[in-house]
Amino acid sequence: MHDPLIEISQDGAVRTLTLNRPAALNAFTSAMLAQMRAALDAAADDAGVRCVVITGAGRGFCAGQDLSDPLVNPNLQPGEAPKDIGHLLDAYYIPLALRVRSMPVPVIAAVNGVAAGAGANFALGCDLVIAGASANFIQAFSKIGLIPDCGGTWLLPRLVGRARALQLALLGEKLPAAEAQAMGLIYRCVPDEELAVTAQALAQRLSQMPVRAMAQTRRAFDEAGRLEFEDALKLEAMQQSRLGFADDYQEGAAAFLQKRAPKFSDR
Numbered sequence: 515m516h517d518p519l520i521e522i523s524q525d526g527a528v529r530t531l532t533l534n535r536p537a538a539l540n541a542f543t544s545a546m547l548a549q550m551r552a553a554l555d556a557a558a559d560d561a562g563v564r565c566v567v568i569t570g571a572g573r574g575f576c577a578g579q580d581l582s583d584p585l586v587n588p589n590l591q592p593g594e595a596p597k598d599i600g601h602l603l604d605a606y607y608i609p610l611a612l613r614v615r616s617m618p619v620p621v622i623a624a625v626n627g628v629a630a631g632a633g634a635n636f637a638l639g640c641d642l643v644i645a646g647a648s649a650n651f652i653q654a655f656s657k658i659g660l661i662p663d664c665g666g667t668w669l670l671p672r673l674v675g676r677a678r679a680l681q682l683a684l685l686g687e688k689l690p691a692a693e694a695q696a697m698g699l700i701y702r703c704v705p706d707e708e709l710a711v712t713a714q715a716l717a718q719r720l721s722q723m724p725v726r727a728m729a730q731t732r733r734a735f736d737e738a739g740r741l742e743f744e745d746a747l748k749l750e751a752m753q754q755s756r757l758g759f760a761d762d763y764q765e766g767a768a769a770f771l772q773k774r775a776p777k778f779s780d781r
């Protein structure tokens with residue numbers, strides 16, 4: 515039996531998905547991309563999952579697209595036409611990036627080592643990115659004649675501004691986790707040996723909170739980016755109206771007034 519390309523484990527309401535091709539720094543093959551998407555679909559459909567953690571096995575988080583995958587391998591035989599990389603993005607990366615962005619529960623990336631190319635942007639598309647001190651982020655695309663994908667062109671300028679986004683994308687240099695935190699690219703950098711425990715503790719904490727409102731918060735942030743201020747206010751009112759009828763709000767407000775701990779169950 516082969517090891518699964520995505521290892522799946524569960525602790526309480528926290529589902530952990532581990533990229534598992536450590537010998538290639540967990541570079542994405544098409545099979546791995548498909549399995550990650552299926553694992554996220556399964557987590558989204560499981561009412562027992564209230565937070566997802568994504569991490570990598572071995573010394574890397576994910577080195578981006580596996581450049582030796584037959585889908586992209588540029589070692590052409592005489593007369594063979596080049597592969598259409600756009601097809602790879604349409605078939606695998608776009609559905610995966612959208613899946614992360616539409617999860618009904620918060621998603622944490624626990625970046626345990628190098629995150630390069632699409633591996634970096636896959637992580638940056640998660641809700642909270644926490645990285646070990648020895649991890650680094652590389653927009654490796656420019657070095658092979660591509661542009662940032664897996665959401666990079668959208669995420670980078672929004673996270674760190676155009677000047678820094680262009681610095682990262684054009685130079686393609688290693689950005690250590692501590693610098694990534696300092697420039698606001700990621701939430702937090704922690705000592706390597708504390709990464710797994712910190713990420714799991716954070717996930718357990720989030721899983722006890724009203725996760726439906728968290729997913730709506732992500733959506734509202736994403737949509738507000740293309741709205742006028744007044745339209746964002748109106749969208750907030752619409753979402754608040756919906757959430758106000760949900761069990762979590764009733765429970766949260768009642769628990770506050772009754773001076774007890776809330777028990778959230780809605781998803």
Ligand code: T3D
Binds near residue numbers: 538586
């Ligand atoms: O066609 C398309 O590409 C479309 C899709 C685009 C999306 C993308 O993600 S484009 C960006 C693709 N990724 C890269 O260009 C990064 C390539 N990797 C590296 O630059 C370096 O490996 C790292 C900086 C990430 C890490 O360096 P280092 O020195 O710590 O490790 P290493 O020795 O380079 O790598 C370890 C092994 O992983 C090595 O295999 P080996 O020699 O021990 O058998 C290496 O070949 C393998 N590996 C690392 N990255 C990839 C990879 N194998 C295939 N594809 C990779 N992306």
